[in-house]
Amino acid sequence: MLKLAILGFLRDRPLHGYELRRHLAALTGHVRPISDGTLYPAIKRLEADGLLLRTTEPGTAAAPRHTLHLTEAGRSALLDRLRTPEDLDISDENRWFTVLAFLRHLDGEPEAQATVLRRRLAFLSEPASFFYDGARPVGAEEVDDPFRRGMLLIARATTEAELAWLRDTLAGLDRA
Amino acid sequence: MLKLAILGFLRDRPLHGYELRRHLAALTGHVRPISDGTLYPAIKRLEADGLLLRTTEPGTAAAPRHTLHLTEAGRSALLDRLRTPEDLDISDENRWFTVLAFLRHLDGEPEAQATVLRRRLAFLSEPASFFYDGARPVGAEEVDDPFRRGMLLIARATTEAELAWLRDTLAGLDRA
DNA sequence: GGACCATACCTCGGAGTCGAGGTATAACGG
DNA sequence: CCGTTATACCTCGACTCCGAGGTATGGTCC
Numbered sequence: 001m002l003k004l005a006i007l008g009f010l011r012d013r014p015l016h017g018y019e020l021r022r023h024l025a026a027l028t029g030h031v032r033p034i035s036d037g038t039l040y041p042a043i044k045r046l047e048a049d050g051l052l053l054r055t056t057e058p059g060t061a062a063a064p065r066h067t068l069h070l071t072e073a074g075r076s077a078l079l080d081r082l083r084t085p086e087d088l089d090i091s092d093e094n095r096w097f098t099v100l101a102f103l104r105h106l107d108g109e110p111e112a113q114a115t116v117l118r119r120r121l122a123f124l125s126e127p128a129s130f131f132y133d134g135a136r137p138v139g140a141e142e143v144d145d146p147f148r149r150g151m152l153l154i155a156r157a158t159t160e161a162e163l164a165w166l167r168d169t170l171a172g173l174d175r176a
Numbered sequence: 177m178l179k180l181a182i183l184g185f186l187r188d189r190p191l192h193g194y195e196l197r198r199h200l201a202a203l204t205g206h207v208r209p210i211s212d213g214t215l216y217p218a219i220k221r222l223e224a225d226g227l228l229l230r231t232t233e234p235g236t237a238a239a240p241r242h243t244l245h246l247t248e249a250g251r252s253a254l255l256d257r258l259r260t261p262e263d264l265d266i267s268d269e270n271r272w273f274t275v276l277a278f279l280r281h282l283d284g285e286p287e288a289q290a291t292v293l294r295r296r297l298a299f300l301s302e303p304a305s306f307f308y309d310g311a312r313p314v315g316a317e318e319v320d321d322p323f324r325r326g327m328l329l330i331a332r333a334t335t336e337a338e339l340a341w342l343r344d345t346l347a348g349l350d351r352a
Numbered sequence: 353g354g355a356c357c358a359t360a361c362c363t364c365g366g367a368g369t370c371g372a373g374g375t376a377t378a379a380c381g382g
Numbered sequence: 383c384c385g386t387t388a389t390a391c392c393t394c395g396a397c398t399c400c401g402a403g404g405t406a407t408g409g410t411c412c
Contacts, residue, residue, distance in 0.1 A: 021360095031267045037402085097327050217369085361404100368397105
């Protein structure tokens with residue numbers, strides 16, 4: 001997920017680590033802040049894999065900066081990941097939002113974008129609950145516990161808002 | 177999060193590992209399945225910490241079962257965790273939902289429950305976005321990219337549904 | 353000129369997680 | 383009676399992540 005976000009941001013323009021950190025903080029930091037100890041090793045991994053290059057420049061403000069550029073391999077790794085996300089990228093909201101944040105990078109391929117949205121649509125269309133009576137999902141109305149009822153109500157509201165948006169957006173992509 | 181969920185389920189009644197696995201699959205498995213390689217070491221950690229005990233019984237269906245019981249220390253660890261959740265338990269939706277699933281275990285303490293809900297209320301009330309223009313959060317209407325606009329629209333719908341529920345539920349707790 | 357802060361990068365140990373694999377038992381179908 | 387499936391538990395190596403700590407530079411304020 002971090003890998004996807006780094007590649008996604010660098011696709012727009014080269015950044016150095018500190019800028020990347022600020023972009024990431026905006027995208028996911030409200031919910032789950034990422035630490036230096038996570039970011040810098042991740043950058044090293046991507047560099048070792050040949051997905052990005054760094055060029056050292058004298059720092060404008062302070063220490064020398066390592067500006068990070070996506071390589072050709074990095075660009076295609078990003079596009080591959082966006083075309084065929086893992087199941088967890090579809091089901092986990094945090095990961096899904098990261099995919100959405102960069103899905104526009106598939107701008108020449110509206111069918112590929114639609115395919116990804118349809119996977120999310122299929123996932124959200126499955127009947128699901130947090131609690132089951134045997135194999136039957138239990139609805140909000142049947143739950144006495146007010147907190148568990150809240151979970152189900154909130155989840156339902158989210159799902160409905162997202163389904164509406166998905167259907168709208170898919171209709172738009174099909175026209176294109 | 178796994179720790180919280182295990183303690184929470186065992187608070188209701190003793191379970192063996194396999195049953196626990198099914199309960200966890202219902203609660204979080206739709207979004208993020210947990211594997212055996214995660215669950216069983218987690219059980220061992222909790223046992224080593226004295227939070228649960230296991231009693232071996234001849235299996236009804238197959239291999240002998242290890243029925244897991246919460247100890248007194250386990251019960252108070254659960255209640256402590258529910259009374260004072262970590263920041264990540266408040267901000268990350270997956271973790272927050274786990275807290276909500278077991279918040280009823282603080283049933284004798286409506287003020288403690290209200291305190292937790294108020295922390296989530298404060299978190300959701302902060303103005304936040306995924307994208308910033310300098311320090312100013314960017315709203316859905318300003319974004320051209322349809323996918324990023326979707327993120328913001330969905331997040332807004334979720335937040336509003338949850339805020340409405342939080343205010344309702346807090347009003348109910350204050351009356352109690 | 354010294355304290356302090358923001359910038360900018362890095363390492364290390366510890367903890368949690370995962371996937372792949374392994375071991376048994378019992379029931380069921382052919 | 384043999385293969386398959388469901389039950390039930392476990393280990394291991396690889397990987398990721400986090401927090402705590404460290405290094406260094408340049409600008410601002412008093």
